Amino acid sequence: xxxxxxxxxxxxxxxxxxxxxxxxxxxxxxxxxxxxxxxxxxxxxxxxxxxxxxxxxxxxxxxxxxxxxxxxxxxxxxxxxxxxxxxxxxxxxxxxxxxxxxxxxxxxxxxxxxxxxxxxxxxxxxxxxxxxxxxxxxxxxxxxxxxxxxxxxxxxxxxxxxxxxxxxxxxxxxxxxxxxxxxxxxxxxxxxxxxxxxxxxxxxxxxxxxxxxxxxxxxxxxxxxxxxxxxxxxxxxxxxxxxxxxxxxxxxxxxxxxxxxxxxxxxxxxxxxxxxxxxxxxxxxxxxxxxxxxxxxxxxxxxxxxxxxxxxxxxxxxxxxxxxxxxxxxxxxxxxxxxxxxxxxxxxxxxxxxxxxxxxxxxxxxxxxxxxxxxxxxxxxxxxxxxxxxxxxxxxxxxxxxxxxxxxxxxxxxxxxxxxxxxxxxxxxxxxxxxxxxxxxxxxxxxxxxxxxxxxxxxxxxxxxxxxxxxxxxxxxxxxxxxxxxxxxxxxxxxxxxxxxxxxxxxxxxxxxxxxxxxxxx
Amino acid sequence: xxxxxxxxxxxxxxxxxxxxxxxxxxxxxxxxxxxxxxxxxxxxxxxxxxxxxxxxxxxxxxxxxxxxxxxxxxxxxxxxxxxxxxxxxxxxxxxxxxxxxxxxxxxxxxxxxxxxxxxxxxxxxxxxxxxxxxxxxxxxxxxxxxxxxxxxxxxxxxxxxx
Numbered sequence: 001x002x003x004x005x006x007x008x009x010x011x012x013x014x015x016x017x018x019x020x021x022x023x024x025x026x027x028x029x030x031x032x033x034x035x036x037x038x039x040x041x042x043x044x045x046x047x048x049x050x051x052x053x054x055x056x057x058x059x060x061x062x063x064x065x066x067x068x069x070x071x072x073x074x075x076x077x078x079x080x081x082x083x084x085x086x087x088x089x090x091x092x093x094x095x096x097x098x099x100x101x102x103x104x105x106x107x108x109x110x111x112x113x114x115x116x117x118x119x120x121x122x123x124x125x126x127x128x129x130x131x132x133x134x135x136x137x138x139x140x141x142x143x144x145x146x147x148x149x150x151x152x153x154x155x156x157x158x159x160x161x162x163x164x165x166x167x168x169x170x171x172x173x174x175x176x177x178x179x180x181x182x183x184x185x186x187x188x189x190x191x192x193x194x195x196x197x198x199x200x201x202x203x204x205x206x207x208x209x210x211x212x213x214x215x216x217x218x219x220x221x222x223x224x225x226x227x228x229x230x231x232x233x234x235x236x237x238x239x240x241x242x243x244x245x246x247x248x249x250x251x252x253x254x255x256x257x258x259x260x261x262x263x264x265x266x267x268x269x270x271x272x273x274x275x276x277x278x279x280x281x282x283x284x285x286x287x288x289x290x291x292x293x294x295x296x297x298x299x300x301x302x303x304x305x306x307x308x309x310x311x312x313x314x315x316x317x318x319x320x321x322x323x324x325x326x327x328x329x330x331x332x333x334x335x336x337x338x339x340x341x342x343x344x345x346x347x348x349x350x351x352x353x354x355x356x357x358x359x360x361x362x363x364x365x366x367x368x369x370x371x372x373x374x375x376x377x378x379x380x381x382x383x384x385x386x387x388x389x390x391x392x393x394x395x396x397x398x399x400x401x402x403x404x405x406x407x408x409x410x411x412x413x414x415x416x417x418x419x420x421x422x423x424x425x426x427x428x429x430x431x432x433x434x435x436x437x438x439x440x441x442x443x444x445x446x447x448x449x450x451x452x453x454x455x456x457x458x459x460x461x462x463x464x465x466x467x468x469x470x471x472x473x474x475x476x477x478x479x480x481x482x483x484x485x486x487x488x489x490x491x492x493x494x495x496x497x498x499x500x501x502x503x504x505x506x507x508x509x510x511x512x513x514x515x516x517x518x519x520x521x522x
Numbered sequence: 523x524x525x526x527x528x529x530x531x532x533x534x535x536x537x538x539x540x541x542x543x544x545x546x547x548x549x550x551x552x553x554x555x556x557x558x559x560x561x562x563x564x565x566x567x568x569x570x571x572x573x574x575x576x577x578x579x580x581x582x583x584x585x586x587x588x589x590x591x592x593x594x595x596x597x598x599x600x601x602x603x604x605x606x607x608x609x610x611x612x613x614x615x616x617x618x619x620x621x622x623x624x625x626x627x628x629x630x631x632x633x634x635x636x637x638x639x640x641x642x643x644x645x646x647x648x649x650x651x652x653x654x655x656x657x658x659x660x661x662x663x664x665x666x667x668x669x670x671x672x673x674x675x676x677x678x679x680x681x682x683x684x
Contacts, residue, residue: 051661054648156682157673164682176684194667204663314678319658321673326682353658357647365568365630365639366623373647374571377657439679 004036004226009260011036011226012513013247014267015233015276018091019502020486021267022211022219023142027510029224033517036226036259037216038249040268041087043229044094046213049202053354056201060095062087065410066271067399072415077362077450082413084451085269089229090212092269092453095200096499097324098182098208099347100145102136103494103501105129106334107342107387110492113334114341120389120418121299125491126463126472127505135504143209143503144187147178154184157195157321162310162380163348166439167328170431174329181209181500182322190214195321197350231257232406235280236264236482242284244482250406263513263522267485267506270300270455274396274488275411277459277469290459290476295469299460300395300413301493302452304386304421307349308432309360309379310441311372316380318350324383331431332495340423343495344386346432351381360447372445379445382435384428385454387495389418396458413452454498459488473512474505481522485509552590553599560603560615561586565642567622573655582645586638595637602634 004011014025017039025035041062050056062085068074074082086092106113108125116122140148147153153176156164160177167175182199185192193207206213219225230252237258239245246260266273274297278288288296328346335343351359353376361369393416398409433444462468465477474489476482485506487498494501516522553561561583562576590596606614609625617625629635646652653660662668 051663054644155674157668158676161674161676161679161682164684165679175682177682194669195673196662196667197673198662205667314676315657316676317657317659317672320662320668320671320675352660353653353656354644354647357643363630367570370569370571374573374656 001220002223002226004034006257006259008034009245010034010262011260012263012265013038013259013261014265014485015247016091016267016269016272016486017089017211017216017227018086018267018269018486019093019211019499020506021091021265022093022215023503023506024265024267024485024510024513025225026215026219027507028513029219029222031510031514032224033514034224035219036228036261038231038233038247038259039089039227039229040232041089041229043089044202044212046202046204046206049204051196051198051201051204053201053352056198060086060088060202064404065402067410067412068415069412070394070415072417073448073450074413074415074452077448082451083271083455084453085271085455088212089216089227090210093210093499094202094212097199097497098180098322099324099327099497100140100143100179100181100500101327101329101345101496103129103496104332107492107494110342114336117341117389117418117420119391120420121392122390123460123462123467123491126461132504132508135508136500138507139500139503142507143181143500144183144190145500146180146182146184147176151187152184153178154180154182154193154322154325157325158316159318159321159348159350159380160326162312162316162439163326163328163346163382163435166435166437167346169438170434172328172330175326176329177326179327180322183207188214193322197319197321197323197352199323233268233276234406234408236266236276236289237280238282238284238289238479242479244479263481263483263517265483265485265509269486270458270488271396271411271413273484273486274458275398275408278398279408285478290469290478290482292478293466293468295460295467297396297458298392298394299390299457300415300455301388301390301457301490302415303454303493304344304384304388304424305449305452306384306425306428307381307447307449308429308436309381309445309447310436310439311375311443311445312378312380312440313442315377317377318380319352324349328435331428338427340420340427342387342389342420342424344384344424344428345495346428346435347383347385349381349383359449360445362448362450380436380439380441382432384425384432385495385497386424386428387493389420390457390460390492391416391418454487454493456487456490456493456498459484461489461491474509475512483509483513552596553587556615557600557603558583558587560606561599561638563615563622564606564626564638565646567619567626568639568642569646571652571655574652578646578649578652581649582642585641585645589641598634598637602629602632602638605629605632605634
């Protein structure tokens, strides 16, 4: 394996190996650029994954302490663990569902499209859909998204049959089981899906795209990648001119190290990324690195979420096969007559019995609850994934006194939900009940989702340096060789699952970094 | 596993804060037979499934008994059972189901109840032995997934056209 010297100041240092970090690293390696990736978690192989919800949760989850405050469900239901993301090589691409819709053109201009929404910090992205279009295409090809590039859709599984028929019967027309970054046939060195039903536990077929077994080994084959797992970055350092000069981290043996850098890309997920910038304060950057705007850590968005399970007279067996096997897109449009701005996706979803018992009702017990669980193989689920309103006060800050195992201040994630989010959620619940009822459900069970998995917006993109943290290439306005490469750079949430857009932005960013390095601007 | 991870005051808990309690499974000591019987009754009342035998519930009591090697945990569980008897104005275990549930509701926000509930939640629903009773088939990789084992066998709705 390639190893670069820690004093080598010609390398690009990428912090994090998930969708954003590993993609930008791989793209740079293919262009002949030397990259060091620092990943906080351990490196697993496909053989290590568990077809078991509890074992996988314990193996993969980022369990370092975080506090949730505000009025979102996590503040009461998961006050010390409000985010379900992965701490391992591959990041949250290990446990993601694979759903890969593009954000819609108007969603890059939410302020222009929706108008000012009181109490929200809506802003237009400094990049347009048309500019991203070719990168979306490259991302879909890279990830093997079904229904694009001639890639076959998967056959309909049981849970999708319920979604499809219910949706069709209430008049929806945009119903699809395509747009999955899950191989329907052998492609790009990865096997085909055999409907394991454990997408969120690490795909044991490697059919679902994950940087763990796609971008990272490909980057390693170039000889230009030095991946160091078990390495938690403490701070980014800068030179007298204010350019990033290296990063200080604790290695897998617990020893503090420093890696010099020509360019630094931060991709630690939208909690850890702003946390690292805030922790990288100095006399030159008293409020944290790249934070002259004061926007680092603000405008946190995580999608409006909820789940409804319908009970049916006949068996469904939702657990057999792809976890999120299909989507209704009809409500993803902008239509203010519904009483809210933004749109949402309705996604079929299944949970195993263990996770269903845990999240079905966070305080549930007694015969009502166990009666619901006993219907397990007669249940079908639908999930809300909608655009939540960004708010300046929502975001990531540092605890005044409490430190984690690395000596870093514990992050606090604060969310005050906007009325628009509640209006959207209420609309979904009515539509979900109608959909499930039309498919034949006799009873519906509503689940509050506490833990956020789509974390975005905490280092938002903006054209103006005083309105956001990074420009349209994810380059920080304040530090010319410091980039944000994950969902933190999203200006707003959009209604779609974020991974495809993260990957498209990362490919575009890598092209930009390489061009700027060639031009000696970096 | 640290206790704070599943004992966040009186707040309700979710998978995001929880890890499977990994207590050694023990029987008997430090509990009396009556206390062990009351714990078993309580675990069954919290998650009643008439189709299940006592065995998976006993396994949860074994986990609680193992956890009680910690003196603080032992005191909390013993005191909790005492409080339950007080709420039932007599031996809680001898009351009918409706009365037992009424008594449990008076303690449901206590660390005692939350500890027993959360231990039962993971101990019971994380136990593969009970899954067949629910129609949950669990691990599938070793059997080739569900591609040839019914992933699309729902036949009471028309086949999707897209």
